[in-house]
Amino acid sequence: MNFMWDAEYSVGIPKFDKAHAKLFDIINDLIAGVRGNFKKEAVEIALAALLKYSEEHFAEEEEAMKKANYAGYQEQKEQHADFIEIVIALRAKVEAEPDMVSEALMILLFTWLKEHIRKLDKAYSPYLKGRV
Numbered sequence: 001m002n003f004m005w006d007a008e009y010s011v012g013i014p015k016f017d018k019a020h021a022k023l024f025d026i027i028n029d030l031i032a033g034v035r036g037n038f039k040k041e042a043v044e045i046a047l048a049a050l051l052k053y054s055e056e057h058f059a060e061e062e063e064a065m066k067k068a069n070y071a072g073y074q075e076q077k078e079q080h081a082d083f084i085e086i087v088i089a090l091r092a093k094v095e096a097e098p099d100m101v102s103e104a105l106m107i108l109l110f111t112w113l114k115e116h117i118r119k120l121d122k123a124y125s126p127y128l129k130g131r132v
């Protein structure tokens with residue numbers, strides 16, 4: 001099973017849609033890395049990419065929200081920080097208890113991101129569209 005980004009997740013801002021699709025790709029790599037045999041190195045590489053890329057993307061989103069004086073900025077910032085924390089915890093888990101790192105855990109991460117995009121990110125769309 002591969003989770004593809006599609007128009008359902010569009011926030012109407014091409015740059016951010018592209019970033020979200022990239023995050024989806026990276027999480028697909030993570031899921032592939034834990035499916036069947038646990039591929040520690042592949043999982044580590046994907047987690048590092050996820051951390052770097054999500055930090056960069058969240059910073060861009062937050063910057064745009066701040067510029068637009070967007071009312072949902074604080075909630076977004078908190079959720080973004082939560083996501084980064086989850087990824088860092090996952091990275092620690094891969095090192096300390098790789099047996100506990102399951103496909104289900106990665107899918108949970110994916111669900112979190114999809115819900116965030118569908119609810120919070122889509123809400124900023126009318127305020128940021130055409131301004132990024």
Ligand SMILES: [Fe+2]
Nearest residue numbers: 061076120121
């Ligand atoms: Fe966001």
